[in-house]
Amino acid sequence: MRFSINLRVVYTLVSALLIIVGSLVAIRFAQGYRFSFSQERSSVRSTGLLAANSFPTGAQVVVNDKLIGATDDTFYLEPGSYNVEISRDGYYPWKKTIQLQPELVVQTNAQLFRRVPSLTPLTYTGIHNISPAPDGEKLIYYTSSASAKNRNGLYILDLTTSLLNSQREPRQIAEEAAGFDLETAQFIWSPDNSQVIVISNGREVLLDINRKSVLNELPDVGFRLKEILSEWEAEMYIRERQYLSKFPPRVLEVASQSAINVYLSPDKKKILYTATASTTLAENLVPPLPAANTQPQERTLVPGTTYVYDREEDRNFKVDAIPSNSDYIKMATDSATPFVGKTLLATDLDMPAKTLAASPSSFLRMTATTSAETANNFSRYYSSLYSHGIQWFPDSRHILYTDGTRIYLMEYDNTNQTAVYSGPFDPFFIYPWPDGSRILTLTSLGSLSSPNLYGIELK
Structure with a gap:
């Protein structure tokens, strides 16, 4: 008896088989499996995955003193312990001993910092009595060296950037007032970052940081x-x-x-x-x-x-x-x-x-x-x-x-x-910028004037 073979069915079965085999090979490849034709190793071996990424990118990746590539990239290595160094000109190197396991991915997330950071002035009229908000996105401070007397007082500096990625200017929320020694006043921030209690010379007033207030017109909240x-x-x-x-x-x-x-x-x-x-x-x-x-x-x-x-x-x-x-x-x-x-x-x-x-x-x-x-x-x-x-x-x-x-x-x-x-800085005030791009500190850069707020640019 002769069997009739439908070539269309055969083609379909062969195609399905190739797709299944190809998918399995691709999955195994993504998991770190590699084919080896060496007599000393098995034909299929499992590797660990080193996802070498850095900020900024384009840094050299050195593993056990051997240059293997640049960030960002993924490297398939034998399971084991590796000394990994990620470096880029002008930045401090990142080094770590990493343990790779079969089929698992280890990501470096290497943050590189400048060797020579620049200083950016954020204030120019002198700063006293600085206090960050609970969310780390605002600062309140006092200045007494403004060009006009009515510009002396309390200011809020927003540390977040605008839509155009520009730094916001400090805004005044209160002028100097008789009976308040703002240089030595105590500040208590509200948990929602919207209010500040100012304590000075036995007086306690509540400031709304979103508008300008007259200190002597604010009620004393000491009783409550x-x-x-x-x-x-x-x-x-x-x-x-x-x-x-x-x-x-x-x-x-x-x-x-x-x-x-x-x-x-x-x-x-x-x-x-x-x-x-x-x-x-x-x-x-x-x-x-x-x-x-x-x-x-x-x-x-x-x-x-x-x-x-x-x-x-x-x-x-x-x-x-x-x-x-x-x-x-x-x-x-x-x-x-x-x-x-x-x-x-x-x-x-x-x-x-x-x-x-x-x-x-x-x-x-x-x-x-x-x-x-x-x-x-x-x-x-x-x-x-x-x-x-x-x-x-x-x-x-x-x-x-x-x-x-x-x-x-x-x-x-x-x-x-x-x-x-x-460089020069106030060891009692170092504070991170909310996005991690800079560190804030106070310094007068060698002058005898009041210190100002500077940003140490990290990226």
Whole structure:
């Protein structure tokens, strides 16, 4: 018997088979599998993927002292440990030891910083008594050296850029007024960044930063200051509970009972803290992630040591930042403002949230015996700038600090410490620009006049 073969069916089956095989090969290729025709290796081998990217791009990629390409690109390498260096002319190199695993992608995300940063003046009339807003996008400051007397007073500087990518000019929100010593006044920002309490010479007034006010025409809010501050503290408490609830209970226990100066990263996925007691973080507090950070971590906590905990990858890194014998630590210790660390407000995450109506006395933790101490408590809560310590950089991957003579940036996993600036600056005021493009500081550049605000251009 003769069988009739339909060529159209055969072509369809062969085409389908080729598509299936091709798809499987493409998937395996994307996963890092490579064909080898060497007798010493198997015909199909699995590789790790190094996604070498940098900011800016176009940097050389050197692996184990061998140039293999440029950023941004993906390289397929045998599983194992590699010394990776990403460098570009005019920038500090980025270096890290990376562990590649079969079929997994490791991304470098290398941020390169200029070797010779430029200084950009942001004010010209002198600055005193500067205070950043809780969101880090505004500053309030006092100037007394303007060309006209009615231009002396309090100003707001917006740190965000306009649609045309231009810097916004400072805007005056209050002129100097009799009875107010604005050079030494205390500021307390509201949690929503829209209001500031100005405390000076026994007077306490509430400023709306979105319009200009006359200080002597504003009512004194001293009689209801506790009420205002308790409302603000309740708002801060609710936000803190919301952010901290995503961390493992054991980490929250340590942060609330065995640590001080606990600061969330801008993306709310990491916490920076200083241990106050010896304790240990157990392994596997969260399910492990593939291709997690492989840098050495420290889960045995030592009092007085600073750490960063990453809740996504369950990694805890020791931060070797400011040496204990640095001039900065000595100056901070001897400064007029006594050092008091920041503590958390939401220490009751295992219980129902408190409310202002049901428990008004629970929201007076920030309120001290004097207005100056209260202002310091709020300032330290909003920013680690006032805790004489390490600050988060806006990208949540770097931390910012100074030893008194240089300004440093370092990755949160204790790698790539870079001295980005060593010129003249005020060691008690270094602050990141919201998009991470510059660092703010005060300096008079050698003159005897009042210091001005400058931006240290990083990119």
